[in-house]
Amino acid sequence: MLANQTPTSISHRELYEQDFCLWVEQAVQLLSENRLSELDRENLIEEIGDMGRSEKLSLESNLEIVLMHLLKYQYQSEKRTNSWRYTIIEHRQRIHKAFRNSPSLKRHFVEEFDNCYIAARELAATETGLDIQLFPPESPFTPDQVLDKTYLPA
Incomplete structure (x- = not known):
C-alpha cells in the first residue's frame, strides 16, 4: 500500500x-x-493526554539539566568550560521555547522546580564525584535566575 x-x-x-x-x-x-x-476516540484521548505529559517531562528534563550545570558551575569553578555554558544556554532556550509554545507550562515549571532541583542535585553529585552534602538541600538558584539568559553563579 x-x-x-x-x-x-x-x-x-x-x-x-x-x-x-x-x-x-x-x-x-x-x-x-x-x-x-x-x-477511534479511546486512543485519541490517550494520545492527546500523552502529548501533554510529554511536554511536561521534556520541560522537567531541561530544567534538571540547567540546574545540574549551574550547580557544577558554582561548585566546581576551577573546571568551568564553554561546554557547560553552552549546555546551560541550550537548555534555557528549550525552556523558553516550551513557554512560547505552551505558556501554561510556566505553572508546571514553578510546581516542579523543587523536585527538579532534588534530581539535579543527585545528578551533579554523581557527575562531579563530589559528596551530595556539598550541594544545598534546597536550590541556591531562584526560578527567575534559572530562566535569566545572562545569569551564571559567581
Whole structure:
C-alpha cells in the first residue's frame, strides 16, 4: 500500500496498532469531515493526554539539566568550560521555547522546580564525584535566575 492510500477495509481503531502515522492522518481527516462515529476516540484521548505529559517531562528534563550545570558551575569553578555554558544556554532556550509554545507550562515549571532541583542535585553529585552534602538541600538558584539568559553563579 502506498503511503498516501488509506485502507478502506480497516477501522480507525485497528489502524492504530498497524500504522500510527497513518492513524493520526486519518484522525485529522475524520475530525475535519465530522465523521465522529468512525473515530477511534479511546486512543485519541490517550494520545492527546500523552502529548501533554510529554511536554511536561521534556520541560522537567531541561530544567534538571540547567540546574545540574549551574550547580557544577558554582561548585566546581576551577573546571568551568564553554561546554557547560553552552549546555546551560541550550537548555534555557528549550525552556523558553516550551513557554512560547505552551505558556501554561510556566505553572508546571514553578510546581516542579523543587523536585527538579532534588534530581539535579543527585545528578551533579554523581557527575562531579563530589559528596551530595556539598550541594544545598534546597536550590541556591531562584526560578527567575534559572530562566535569566545572562545569569551564571559567581
